[in-house]
Amino acid sequence: MNENLEQKKWDKAYVPKDVEDHWVSSWAESGIFNSYPNFKKESFSLVIPPPNVTGALHIGHALNNTIQDFLARAKRMSGKDVCWAPGTDHGGIATQTVMEKILKAENTSRGKLGREAFTNRMEEWTANCKKTILGQLKKLGCSLDFSREAFTLDERRKTAVFHAFKKLWDDDRLYRGERLVNWCIRCGTALSDIEVEHEERKGNLWHIRYQEVSGGAGLVVATTRPETMLGDTAVAVHPDDKRYQGLIGKKLRLPLMNREIPVIADAFVDSSFGTGAVKVTPAHDPNDFEMGLRHQLSRIKVISPVGKITEEGGVYAGISREEARKKIIQDLESQGFLEKTEPHPHAVGICYRCQEIIEPLLSQQWFVKTHDLAVGALKALEEGKFKIHPHSWEKPYWDWLSGMNDWCVSRQIWWGHEIPVWYCLKCNALSRDVSFHQVPNLKGVVSREKPATCPICGHAEFMQDPDVLDTWFSSALWPFSVFGWPEKNEDIERYYPTKILVTGYEIIYLWVARMQMMGLYLTGTVPFSEAFIHGIVRDKKGKKMSKSLGNVVDPIQMMEKYGTDALRFSLISQARPGKDIIFSEDSLIAGRNFTNKLWNTARFALMNAVNLEKLNSPTDSQLEAADVWILSEYQKALTSVRQEIDVYNFAGAADQMYEFLWDKFCDWYVELAKLRLQGADLEAKKTAFTVLITILIGVIKMLHPLMPFVTEEIYSVLKNWDAEPADYLINSRFPLAPEVKETEENQKGMTALIEAVASLRSLRSGLGISPGIRWQSVSVWSKQGSENERNFLKDYPQYLKTLAQCDRIEFLEAPLNFAAAITPHFNLYVPLQGHDFKQVSERLKKELARIESDINKLSQKLSDPNYISKAAPEDVSETRLLYEAARSKKARLEEFLKALS
RNA sequence: GCCCAGUUGGCGCAGUGGUAGCGCGUUCCCUUGACAUGGGAAAGGUCAUAGGUUCAAAUCCUAUACUGGGCACCA
Numbered sequence: 001m002n003e004n005l006e007q008k009k010w011d012k013a014y015v016p017k018d019v020e021d022h023w024v025s026s027w028a029e030s031g032i033f034n035s036y037p038n039f040k041k042e043s044f045s046l047v048i049p050p051p052n053v054t055g056a057l058h059i060g061h062a063l064n065n066t067i068q069d070f071l072a073r074a075k076r077m078s079g080k081d082v083c084w085a086p087g088t089d090h091g092g093i094a095t096q097t098v099m100e101k102i103l104k105a106e107n108t109s110r111g112k113l114g115r116e117a118f119t120n121r122m123e124e125w126t127a128n129c130k131k132t133i134l135g136q137l138k139k140l141g142c143s144l145d146f147s148r149e150a151f152t153l154d155e156r157r158k159t160a161v162f163h164a165f166k167k168l169w170d171d172d173r174l175y176r177g178e179r180l181v182n183w184c185i186r187c188g189t190a191l192s193d194i195e196v197e198h199e200e201r202k203g204n205l206w207h208i209r210y211q212e213v214s215g216g217a218g219l220v221v222a223t224t225r226p227e228t229m230l231g232d233t234a235v236a237v238h239p240d241d242k243r244y245q246g247l248i249g250k251k252l253r254l255p256l257m258n259r260e261i262p263v264i265a266d267a268f269v270d271s272s273f274g275t276g277a278v279k280v281t282p283a284h285d286p287n288d289f290e291m292g293l294r295h296q297l298s299r300i301k302v303i304s305p306v307g308k309i310t311e312e313g314g315v316y317a318g319i320s321r322e323e324a325r326k327k328i329i330q331d332l333e334s335q336g337f338l339e340k341t342e343p344h345p346h347a348v349g350i351c352y353r354c355q356e357i358i359e360p361l362l363s364q365q366w367f368v369k370t371h372d373l374a375v376g377a378l379k380a381l382e383e384g385k386f387k388i389h390p391h392s393w394e395k396p397y398w399d400w401l402s403g404m405n406d407w408c409v410s411r412q413i414w415w416g417h418e419i420p421v422w423y424c425l426k427c428n429a430l431s432r433d434v435s436f437h438q439v440p441n442l443k444g445v446v447s448r449e450k451p452a453t454c455p456i457c458g459h460a461e462f463m464q465d466p467d468v469l470d471t472w473f474s475s476a477l478w479p480f481s482v483f484g485w486p487e488k489n490e491d492i493e494r495y496y497p498t499k500i501l502v503t504g505y506e507i508i509y510l511w512v513a514r515m516q517m518m519g520l521y522l523t524g525t526v527p528f529s530e531a532f533i534h535g536i537v538r539d540k541k542g543k544k545m546s547k548s549l550g551n552v553v554d555p556i557q558m559m560e561k562y563g564t565d566a567l568r569f570s571l572i573s574q575a576r577p578g579k580d581i582i583f584s585e586d587s588l589i590a591g592r593n594f595t596n597k598l599w600n601t602a603r604f605a606l607m608n609a610v611n612l613e614k615l616n617s618p619t620d621s622q623l624e625a626a627d628v629w630i631l632s633e634y635q636k637a638l639t640s641v642r643q644e645i646d647v648y649n650f651a652g653a654a655d656q657m658y659e660f661l662w663d664k665f666c667d668w669y670v671e672l673a674k675l676r677l678q679g680a681d682l683e684a685k686k687t688a689f690t691v692l693i694t695i696l697i698g699v700i701k702m703l704h705p706l707m708p709f710v711t712e713e714i715y716s717v718l719k720n721w722d723a724e725p726a727d728y729l730i731n732s733r734f735p736l737a738p739e740v741k742e743t744e745e746n747q748k749g750m751t752a753l754i755e756a757v758a759s760l761r762s763l764r765s766g767l768g769i770s771p772g773i774r775w776q777s778v779s780v781w782s783k784q785g786s787e788n789e790r791n792f793l794k795d796y797p798q799y800l801k802t803l804a805q806c807d808r809i810e811f812l813e814a815p816l817n818f819a820a821a822i823t824p825h826f827n828l829y830v831p832l833q834g835h836d837f838k839q840v841s842e843r844l845k846k847e848l849a850r851i852e853s854d855i856n857k858l859s860q861k862l863s864d865p866n867y868i869s870k871a872a873p874e875d876v877s878e879t880r881l882l883y884e885a886a887r888s889k890k891a892r893l894e895e896f897l898k899a900l901s
Numbered sequence: 902g903c904c905c906a907g908u909u910g911g912c913g914c915a916g917u918g919g920u921a922g923c924g925c926g927u928u929c930c931c932u933u934g935a936c937a938u939g940g941g942a943a944a945g946g947u948c949a950u951a952g953g954u955u956c957a958a959a960u961c962c963u964a965u966a967c968u969g970g971g972c973a974c975c976a
Contacts, residue, residue, distance in 0.1 A: 013938060198974080205976085223976055236976090273975045280976090287976075347974070392905065396971050399904080403972085505970080540912090542969080562938095573924085574914075578906075580969080582913060586925050589938075593924095596938045604935030655915070655923075663923095670935080758942095764930095765942035771931045843943095854920065861919090866956035875919055875957095882920070 010606070014599035016563030019713045024138050032728050033143045035083035037494035044080035045495035046072065046528070047479050048137075048144065049503045049511070050152060052091030053129040054098045057136045059537045059545065059583060060504065062555035066568045067534060067575060067650060068502045069142045073705035074645055076143070077734040083495045084143060085482045087150035088130050092471030093187055093353050096415040099125060115414050122415050136556060141564055141708040143730060150482050152474040153417065160481035161417045161474050162448050164522055169446050173369045178440055180289045181365050181408055182349060185307035186356040189412035190365050192470060193405055194509050196349040196358050205274060205344035206329065209337050210235055213251040213260050219244060220339050222274030224346055225285075226332070227324040229254065230313045231302035232261055234280040236291055239265035241276050255337040256328065257314060264295050283362050303359055305437075321359070363437040366410035366419065366467065373517035374401045386516060386526045389648050390578035393508060393533050400509050407514075409470045412437070416468030421446055424454035425461040436466055476514035479527035486522075501528040504536055532648050535580035537571075542582055553583060565707035566591030572706055573654040595710050597662055598703065602714040604670065605696050608677040610689045615721050617694070622687045624676075625796055629750045630669040632742035633660065634695050638735060641702060657703055665695065668754065675798050693721045698735035749792025752825045753799055756780075759821040760804040760828055766843045767835045775806035779829040781815045783888055786825035793826075806830070815892075818899030822847075822892050824885045841900045848893045851886055858883040 027033065035045075046068060051061055068084060076082040096110075099122055103109050110118045130151065137144060150157060168174045181190040206226050211218040221235055232254050237244040247263045254261050268291060269278050282292025283299040292299060302313045309316040309324045316324045332338040349358035378401050380386040381394065388394045410419060421444035423430055428442050444465065445451050453460050474481070479498050483491040497519070503512065512531055519527030538544055539551040546552065558567050569591035574581045618627070637660035644653035669692075676688035697718055704711040712729050719725045726732035760778065764771070778800065782790035790811065793800055797809045812829075821828040861867055861879055868876060 010935095012936065014936095198972095221976080225976080228976095268975095270975050278976045285976075287974095346976095390906095393971090395905070399972070508971090566938095576914075579914090584913075584925090587913070590924055593936095593938045596936065600936035600939085602935085607935065652915080659923080666936090667940090761941055762943090768930075771941060772933065857920065861957080864956060867919095868956085870956050871919075879919080886920095 010599075010603050012600070012603075014563070014596045014710060016565065016595070016709065017560070020139070020141075020559075020564055020709045023709055023712050024141075027143075027728070028138065028146070030728065031147075032730055033084075034145045034147050035081065035495075037490045038081040039494065041079060041081035043083070043494055043499070044072075044075040045083040045085070045498045046500050046502065047085045047482050047498055048087060049501070049507075050087045050089035050150075050475070050478065051133050052094055053088050053126040053133065053151075054091055054095050055129060056132050057140075057555060059553045059555045059558075061136075062140060062567060063534060063537055063571045063575065063581065064502060064504065065137060065140055065142050066571050067532070069140070069144075069708070070568075070572060070650055070705045071500070071502070071645075072143050073708065073730055074734065076730055077701065077704065077732060079733065081494070082143075083145060083148075083491075085148045085150065085495075086134065086137065086142070086144035086146055087148075087152070087478075087482060088126075088133055089475055090126065090151065090153035090416065090471060092411060092416045092468070093189065093191075093413055094471075095122070095126065096413050097187065097353055099415070110414065118414055139556065139559065139564065141568070143708075148482070152471070152478065152481075156484060157474060157477070157481050158417060160477050160485050161469065162420050163486045164473075164477055164518065165420055165469070166446055167522065168368060173372070174366065175369065176364055176366050176410075176442065176444075178362055178364050179367070179408070180283075180286055180360050180362055183305060183359045183361040183363070184351040184354065184356055185305070185359055186354045187351060187413065188305065190361075190363065190408055190410060191351065191358070192408045192472075195352045197352050198347040199350050200345055201348045203344055203346050203348075205342050206332075206338065207275060207340035207342075208255065208279075208332055209339050210252040210255065210261075210279075212247075213253050216250075218252050219247060219263070219277045220275045221277045221279040223279055224344060225325075226328050227309070227316075227321055228281040228284045228302065229279055229328065230257060230309065230316060230324075231281045231283050231300040232257075232259075232279045233282060233292065233297040233300060234261050234264045234295065236264050236266045236269050236278045236280050237276060238269040238271045239267060241269070241271045243276060255335065256331055264291075264297075266291050266294065284360055286360055289360075289362075299362060301362055303361065305361060305363070307359060364440060364442075365408050365437070366465075366469075367406040368409055370404055370407050370517070373521050374404055376520040377401050377513060377516040380516060380520060380526050386529060386531070388531045388533060390533065392578060393505060393531075397508055397513060401513055401517075407470075409473050410465075410467040411470055412467055414468065416471060417474055419465040419467050419469060420448050421465040422451055422462040423465070424457060424459050425463055426459040427454060427457050430463055432463060472510055472514055475511055476518040477522070479515055479519060480523055496523070496527070497525045498528040500530045500532055502532045502534065505533045506536065508533065533578065534575055535578065537581045537583045540582065540584045542580075545583075558585075558588060562588040562592040563595055563709070565595045565710045569594055569654065569707055572650050573658070574651060576651045577649060594658060594662070595707060597666065598699075598707070599710055599714070601661070601666055601670070601696060602700075602718065605689075605692055606717065608674075608689065608692075610682075610686050612686065612689070612721070615690060615693065615723060618687045618690050622683070623691070624687075625746055625749060625792065626669055626672040626799070627687070627691045628740060628742050628746055630665060630695065631691065631738050631740040632747070633664045634698065635737040635740060637664075638698070638702065638737045642734075654706055657699075657706065661699055661703075665699070669695075671803060672799055675802055693718065694738070697722050701729060701732055701735050704729040704732075745788050745792070748788055749796075752786070752789035752792060752823070753796075753803070755823040756793070756800060756821075756826055756828060757803040759823045760806075760830070762843075763821045763828075763830070763840065766840050767832075768839065769835070771805075773805075775804070775830050777808040777810060777831065778804060778806045779810040779812050779816070781812040781827045781829070782825055783827070783892075789825040815895075817895070819892055819896040822889055822896065824889060827892055827896075837900050841897060844893055844897055844900075848890065848897065851890045851893065855883065855886045855890060858886060 049064060051057060072082050072084040100110060182196045183190055203224050205222050205224055207220050207222050209218060209220050235252055248265045250263050251260045252263060280288045280291055282288045282297050283301045284303060300312050302310055303321055304310045307321050309319055311317050351358060381398060388397060423442050423444050450462055480496050483496050485492060515527050543551060566588050570587045637656055640656045641653045644656060673688045673692055676684040700711045700715050715729050780793060800809055815827050816829055819827040820830045858879060862883060
């Protein structure tokens with residue numbers, strides 16, 4: 001056994017644990033992932049989608065980062081100046097919500113702690129999460145430049161956020177105003193439109209009669225939210241609705257409240273829905289709000305930010321919106337106003353973080369004017385400066401940007417970037433206990449620190465805006481804030497704009513679109529020219545993974561069970577552009593097996609290593625058929641892998657690598673190389689080993705982006721043989737295709753050999769002959785036109801002997817009257833005495849049936865004059881060849897069957 | 902409601918006009934020194950349905966069904 005093997009204690013099976021731990025720390029210590037601007041190379045930079053600091057990484061993160069690492073390593077090995085910047089996101093509402101749950105379990109709350117103590121607690125806790133997450137990224141093998149670690153809420157990023165805010169303010173693209181916002185009662189904050197999800201819920205359509213003040217019958221309105229009637233200020237009907245013509249302009253008496261409200265005509269109303277009459281509550285419904293503006297209706301707020309009925313709600317004041325609904329229906333019924341109740345499933349808005357039903361509420365909030373920013377982003381897409389893979393996401397992206405509303409960026413939470421606006425208490429006549437979100441027209445000063453004096457009145461008492469910015473505001477700056485923007489530094493110059501963003505489709509609008517808008521606005525360029533959108537990882541049944549369903553998969557557990565490389569392989573080989581991944585543990589088995597196969601290939605190479613001073617490439621005359629064949633296959637594999645990577649088809653690249661290593665290199669080449677490696681001819685042994693080790697080293701480099709650990713481990717032993725040894729694989733070069741020209745004769749010979757071997761193996765199995773028993777001899781007769789193939793077998797009889805396990809090969813001048821195995825080029829005869837031919841003959845009859853149906857199809861095709869005249873000539877001649885081959889095979893099969901019977 | 906994607910052997914997926922492939926699983930044979938996380942053999946699909954274009958369709962077109970997703974929501 002080779003001494004390398006002994007030193008390394010190469011187990012028969014690859015054991016990932018120790019190997020991975022070793023390389024994780026070795027890579028970290030060596031600093032090989034760090035990037036230093038190198039203007040001589042082409043830059044390739046990307047920024048990590050920063051995970052939220054809410055806990056640990058899930059399998060989706062594993063997918064996202066494996067793809068990025070694959071790219072980063074592959075590009076670095078192709079000579080690019082790669083920078084992959086890491087970091088985490090403070091995560092605003094999401095993170096605060098998690099902390100609030102923790103506090104609740106401790107019997108306290110953020111209210112009890114107060115803002116400062118709460119924020120401190122958050123910082124302490126999120127620091128831990130950050131550590132966990134970064135540790136997990138390292139464990140996953142990510143070649144991130146950890147010296148650049150950033151956090152969306154650290155000092156450098158705070159500077160970026162302030163500058164962005166200031167510029168928006170100076171350019172008059174920010175405003176504070178009263179709007180109907182999406183309010184989450186549980187989170188106690190406003191949300192932007194895209195943070196609201198819609199979900200079908202069971203509900204009712206209640207029909208309520210509103211009588212005329214004059215005593216007339218009035219009309220019946222239909223509503224799904226009866227509790228909002230307390231705030232009704234009108235009833236609307238369609239202007240053309242004949243049923244209600246007489247009522248337009250009349251006054252109705254609002255039941256329970258006794259308020260007089262007008263009947264208005266508005267084209268928004270759909271006459272065919274419900275009763276055709278709509279109650280209008282401008283303070284609690286977006287459409288009603290719009291109607292209220294058109295008809296100058298007053299806005300009566302009847303639901304408070306905590307979800308209770310306000311003082312405006314008369315006798316219902318103080319009770320929750322749910323209770324109010326029950327009570328109001330009871331009262332309407334008992335007072336005879338409720339005409340009908342029908343079941344009516346409808347979509348309700350829910351908070352994307354806590355699933356609580358959204359309440360549209362009026363309040364003072366900060367908005368970014370998005371129209372111009374969106375136009376910029378649309379233009380970039382139109383001009384091809386920004387591309388999305390797969391392309392099919394471009395249309396939804398376009399549509400969303402085209403129709404977006406202003407972006408509500410203020411959040412009534414404590415965890416986030418504080419809004420850098422200060423209000424002079426004197427100028428604004430503010431007191432500190434004011435209900436801030438109801439106060440309009442505040443005059444503010446934008447400043448990072450508390451201003452010394454008020455520029456207007458010179459007063460020195462200020463109150464900072466109590467809100468924080470939407471977490472996506474800082475995320476939108478990420479591709480440049482990571483590099484220190486608004487500083488002008490070398491990193492920005494070199495690595496910005498970034499090349500590609502890899503992310504899932506669930507945040508195309510929340511994040512991708514906003515980065516494009518802000519990037520273009522603030523830096524004048526797209527922040528990344530391409531986005532690669534991958535799918536989400538689902539469970540075995542295709543369900544989204546979620547903690548509440550209990551179907552989440554912990555990537556770390558998977559890594560420990562099967563190895564990190566197996567997980568990476570499994571994820572990548574399923575990452576088809578635009579497709580979700582159905583995850584099951586079975587898929588990791590293939591990855592583990594593949595890792596092991598590679599491991600054992602290397603183990604085999606080491607066991608058969610030849611002591612060589614230097615690894616010279618063998619001369620053409622030293623190479624034999626198998627060498628030329630495998631070098632040529634290797635060349636093809638490298639080319640396809642490169643192509644697949646270039647079009648971001650990572651799964652395709654993984655397929656190609658798998659196929660080459662396993663189905664070509666191991667199954668055929670290694671078996672043939674054994675003849676020389678384990679033979680007596682030292683020169684031949686050297687040649688075979690040279691080819692073997694050259695390709696193996698190339699394969700290891702090719703596979704490194706996919707499976708960094710096992711390849712690095714193997715390389716650490718094999719690199720002595722590498723012509724261009726590197727300290728680590730990431731610093732080596734992605735292999736270049738060897739210059740080998742395989743002759744057509746050689747290619748055909750190998751194909752014929754493989755066919756012959758398969759055919760003999762099939763025969764062996766059909767006869768029930770144990771794989772351990774060798775044939776005494778195989779006699780080969782070649783059909784006409786197969787001289788090349790016959791000569792190939794003659795030149796390399798050892799190939800067929802070793803692969804088909806036979807001791808002697810004879811070449812016949814004429815066919816015998818029975819055959820044993822039939823291939824397109826040969827009849828192969830073996831001694832069949834003492835074997836049960838029945839099974840063989842059954843099998844061959846099946847084969848005959850198959851070939852007859854082939855012949856039918858082919859002859860039908862060839863007898864069609866249209867086909868002959870219209871199809872491509874190469875295709876026709878190809879078909880003719882197939883037809884001839886099939887006929888020949890049929891004839892030979894029939895002969896054999898006749899001899900058997 | 903509008904839009905997009907998908908529908909291929911038991912499961913997960915390749916395959917964009919010229920005789921249907923892969924992985925996992927299944928059945929049978931085999932522990933001969935790289936690997937049983939292995940080797941060999943085999944079974945298993947009229948490529949959702951109906952039309953159309955074409956000499957030729959899993960592949961292009963149309964419609965339908967189902968699944969998933971995006972957007973917008975009618976109170």
